[in-house]
Amino acid sequence: MREQLLSLIEKNSRIGISELAVLLGKEEIDVEKENKKLEEERVICGYHTLIDWEKTSIEKVSAIIEVRVTLQRGQGFDKIAQRIYNYPEVKSVYLISGGFDLMVTLEEKSLKEIAAFVSDKLSTLDNVLSTGTHFVLKRYKEHGTILDEEKEDSREVVTP
Amino acid sequence: MRNFLSDKVTQIQPSGIRKFFDIVSEMKDAISLGVGEPDFETPWHIREEGIYSFEKGRTFYTSNSGLKSLREEISSYIKRTQGIIYNSDKEIIVTVGGSEAIDIALRAMINPGDEVIIPQPSYVSYAPCSSLAGGVNVIINLKNEHNFKLTAEELEAAITDKSKILILPYPNNPTGAIMDKNDLEKLAKVIIENDLFIISDEIYSELTYKGKHFSIATIEGMRERTLLINGFSKSYAMTGWRLGYACGPENLIKQMTKIHQYAIMCAPTISQYAAVEALKNGDEDVAKMRESYNQRRRFLLNSFKEMGLECFEPFGAFYVFPCIREFGLTSEEFATRFLQEEKVAAVPGTAFGCSGEGFLRISYAYSLEKLKVAMERMKNFIERLRKS
Numbered sequence: 001m002r003e004q005l006l007s008l009i010e011k012n013s014r015i016g017i018s019e020l021a022v023l024l025g026k027e028e029i030d031v032e033k034e035n036k037k038l039e040e041e042r043v044i045c046g047y048h049t050l051i052d053w054e055k056t057s058i059e060k061v062s063a064i065i066e067v068r069v070t071l072q073r074g075q076g077f078d079k080i081a082q083r084i085y086n087y088p089e090v091k092s093v094y095l096i097s098g099g100f101d102l103m104v105t106l107e108e109k110s111l112k113e114i115a116a117f118v119s120d121k122l123s124t125l126d127n128v129l130s131t132g133t134h135f136v137l138k139r140y141k142e143h144g145t146i147l148d149e150e151k152e153d154s155r156e157v158v159t160p
Numbered sequence: 161m162r163n164f165l166s167d168k169v170t171q172i173q174p175s176g177i178r179k180f181f182d183i184v185s186e187m188k189d190a191i192s193l194g195v196g197e198p199d200f201e202t203p204w205h206i207r208e209e210g211i212y213s214f215e216k217g218r219t220f221y222t223s224n225s226g227l228k229s230l231r232e233e234i235s236s237y238i239k240r241t242q243g244i245i246y247n248s249d250k251e252i253i254v255t256v257g258g259s260e261a262i263d264i265a266l267r268a269m270i271n272p273g274d275e276v277i278i279p280q281p282s283y284v285s286y287a288p289c290s291s292l293a294g295g296v297n298v299i300i301n302l303k304n305e306h307n308f309k310l311t312a313e314e315l316e317a318a319i320t321d322k323s324k325i326l327i328l329p330y331p332n333n334p335t336g337a338i339m340d341k342n343d344l345e346k347l348a349k350v351i352i353e354n355d356l357f358i359i360s361d362e363i364y365s366e367l368t369y370k371g372k373h374f375s376i377a378t379i380e381g382m383r384e385r386t387l388l389i390n391g392f393s394k395s396y397a398m399t400g401w402r403l404g405y406a407c408g409p410e411n412l413i414k415q416m417t418k419i420h421q422y423a424i425m426c427a428p429t430i431s432q433y434a435a436v437e438a439l440k441n442g443d444e445d446v447a448k449m450r451e452s453y454n455q456r457r458r459f460l461l462n463s464f465k466e467m468g469l470e471c472f473e474p475f476g477a478f479y480v481f482p483c484i485r486e487f488g489l490t491s492e493e494f495a496t497r498f499l500q501e502e503k504v505a506a507v508p509g510t511a512f513g514c515s516g517e518g519f520l521r522i523s524y525a526y527s528l529e530k531l532k533v534a535m536e537r538m539k540n541f542i543e544r545l546r547k548s
Binding site for chain 2: 004007008019022023024025153155156157158159160
């Protein structure tokens, strides 16, 4: 039930427990227990809303930053990552393979603020060797959802 | 001018679905639950393979029986799902949908006067295709109390010395019924005793919700008297690609290939290349779609339970087949009023044979959101009927 429950609420976290029970063919109480367990184990880390801010009056600028770091004794990647992800403007931090080490995504109100964050906060960290900033120009797909997709049913209305 | 039309063809009734389609299509904002095809688009990697084939200029005929690589994939698919081995060169033919396979199989086997046993409610093509081929149709009216399964007793009662072919349509459209190993073994005994040949239409084989599909061809002594029909439409959401296949004894496939060769030439080439990709890398897509259908199936059954509407639990395809006898309306009256008063279209059971009277086919090839709205409306409608 665990995997089925997760894949069901991954796309729609607003389905209530009683409906989940119907869809999964389980008892409500069992679904509730499992859900609680998943939250406690931090398998479920949160319930978020996918918003296309472009369509609102609120200005948001995002950037993806490649960060190359140097490791010091007693300080692994986790420690450096933590220093970076503690900033609230940092949306995500990944340790990655390839040409650089950490990939950081940032969200701010303006280009200027992002520039300031990179030059004042990120680049000045002792462990950071270099950064490369990429501004996001347009979002097409996020969390597996195509943002501007209008689905219409093009099937015939009745078929055998 | 004299009448140029064939008596045989003019005597065939147009599909009951068609009649209902005309009523629905006049209704602008109706929610339809009447569709017999998946709501999912063909998975992208399969579509991409089709595009790639166009780009590579694979725009020619294939061999009559279909691409060799596709027949090989079909053979290995049936081996891994059912454990039966079909020779990809001699025992498999790729057709234009499962429907073509039904047609040419009947044409390849029927001599005038041969009886074809057709359990109903079932897909609309069997009886007309058999009639066109000169067959005499013997209809078995399946029963709600048997969960619309075909029982050995019902089959036995339909057999005469002219009986030749039995059509076995499971998982079933429109009832959603399935037949398990145990059911089929009882049937197989009668089939072998009476020397019948089976056309097993297993187009919904990937859409079962109670264990894996079991093909009658796997039962001892059945492989040589079974034509297994399947296709890509339902399992991989590829209805518009028009691609199906049939597997069976070499002598039958050989005759079917002749008809196919003269009437069709070959199934669409692009579709065949895409289907190779579907069989190679499509298992996960099928599993995902199956899980979605299953959730919707449970949702509908639960809604019926809450409404107090009688419905056996179907474990196959993407249809539920609730009983509407309590309202004292015919299926057609019920469906028409449901459409006019609540703007929801569901197909009257009678479109699939007389024994569908008193039932409604509701398809769950729709998003949950849509099904929720439709069930709200159904509840209103039923409550109103019960009060009046």
